[in-house]
Amino acid sequence: MNGATLPAVMSSPFRIADRVFDGRLDVRYVGPGAVSVTETGSATIFEFDVPGFTADSLSIDVEDGRLIVAGRREEAEGDRKVYSERRMTSFRRILTLDRRLDPSAITADLANGVLKVTVARRPESERRRIDVRTAS
Amino acid sequence: MHLNQFENTLSLFNNFVNEMLPDVADYWRPELSITDYEDRFVIECELPGVDQEHLSLDVHDGILEISGERHRQELPDGATVRVDERRWGAFRRRIRLDDSVNADLIEADYQDGILRITAPRQKESLPRKIEIRSASGSAAPKAKVVEASQS
Numbered sequence: 001m002n003g004a005t006l007p008a009v010m011s012s013p014f015r016i017a018d019r020v021f022d023g024r025l026d027v028r029y030v031g032p033g034a035v036s037v038t039e040t041g042s043a044t045i046f047e048f049d050v051p052g053f054t055a056d057s058l059s060i061d062v063e064d065g066r067l068i069v070a071g072r073r074e075e076a077e078g079d080r081k082v083y084s085e086r087r088m089t090s091f092r093r094i095l096t097l098d099r100r101l102d103p104s105a106i107t108a109d110l111a112n113g114v115l116k117v118t119v120a121r122r123p124e125s126e127r128r129r130i131d132v133r134t135a136s
Numbered sequence: 137m138h139l140n141q142f143e144n145t146l147s148l149f150n151n152f153v154n155e156m157l158p159d160v161a162d163y164w165r166p167e168l169s170i171t172d173y174e175d176r177f178v179i180e181c182e183l184p185g186v187d188q189e190h191l192s193l194d195v196h197d198g199i200l201e202i203s204g205e206r207h208r209q210e211l212p213d214g215a216t217v218r219v220d221e222r223r224w225g226a227f228r229r230r231i232r233l234d235d236s237v238n239a240d241l242i243e244a245d246y247q248d249g250i251l252r253i254t255a256p257r258q259k260e261s262l263p264r265k266i267e268i269r270s271a272s273g274s275a276a277p278k279a280k281v282v283e284a285s286q287s
Contacts, residue, residue, distance in 0.1 A: 029221045031167075032182075037219040040212050049222050051182040051249035084169035086182060113184030113249015 032071065033091035043120045044101055048093065051113035058115060062103040067095045069117065163228040166202070170231075176256040177237065181229065184249035185222075191246065193253065195239045202251060203228040 029035075032053065038045045046067065050058060053071045061068040072090040075081075097103060097119060105120035168181040181202055183191065191204040205226045211217070233239060237255045244253045 034221040034223075035219060036217060036222050038211065038215050038217050040215040044218075047185075047222070049182075049184040049249070051184040052180075054248060080171045080173060082170050082172045085167040086169045086180070087167065112186070112246075113182075 031087035031091065032073070033069065033093045035093060035095070037095075041121075043118050044098065046095065046117040046119070048115040048117070049113065050110070050115045053110075053113070053115075055110050058110065060106070060108055060117060062097070062106065065097050065099070065103065067097055067103075067106075067117065067119070069093045069095075069115070163203075163226050164223045165229055166227050168202075168229060168231075174257075176254055179231065179253040179255065181251040181253070182249065183227070183246070183251050186246075186249075188246055191251065193242075193244050193251070195233070195242060198233050198235075198239070200231045200233055200239075200242070200253070200255070201228065202230075202253075 032050055034049045036047050038047070046069075048069055050071055052073045054073075057073055058069070058071045061070075070090070070092040075089050100121055101119045102122045103119065106117060108115060108117045110116075166181050166183050168179055171178045171180070179200075183202075183204075183206070186204060186206050190207065192202075194201045194203075203226070206224050208224050233255065236257050238258045239255075241256045242253060244251060246252075
């Protein structure tokens with residue numbers, strides 16, 4: 001759809017593990033779970049498009065430094081559906097968190113079909129000099 | 137508006153509702169589904185994170201048009217977008233309504249990022265059972281005969 005987004009992904013410290021590159025340059029994830037990742041000075045914000053998903057139908061887990069966001073939504077009575085382009089009733093995205101982020105400091109908000117997950121950055125660790133001792 | 141956009145009509149089902157293919161690539165197309173509940177159609181369109189003031193729904197010449205713009209929130213100072221898979225900017229979908237839909241009674245609401253449009257069918261176009269009357273008008277006397285045989 002838009003090949004221009006790809007270089008940004010490649011240069012990003014956030015590896016989207018479930019993204020499938022099949023050799024085409026215009027490969028882009030479309031559908032529930034599409035994400036944008038924004039870095040601010042104090043946090044990284046992950047915003048997922050989740051139209052039709054309620055808070056109960058979404059889950060957010062952190063495992064081995066990865067953020068796993070999944071959802072499942074109810075579908076309207078299938079046999080009455082006469083036309084549909086809506087892609088999935090469930091999705092699962094796995095994103096590798098930068099080591100500078102603190103997985104224990106995560107907040108999440110859902111509004112108008114957008115799930116906003118904020119992961120705070122770890123406080124800068126102070127530089128410490130270690131003395132080298134000599135065997136006297 | 138080009139003439140050929142009217143030739144690009146994709147028939148969805150029995151010509152009740154037809155989807156118009158877009159004539160301009162500057163729009164993105166939010167995904168939608170159509171459900172038939174006999175007395176009404178329900179169109180659900182995926183529009184996460186759209187402000188209601190930037191969302192409009194119009195009916196003109198038998199065409200239902202969903203349009204608007206999805207704006208990105210202003211970035212805080214020093215913020216950088218690292219990955220972006222979401223779609224921004226102007227969007228549009230057009231659906232041709234058949235005469236069976238009562239355009240005056242179309243209703244819509246926006247919740248959880250879904251625009252849900254209810255389009256009732258005209259009463260005349262609903263399937264209904266038609267009573268077959270006999271020419272002699274003998275229905276009432278016939279009922280009386282049944283009653284008599286039961287007693």
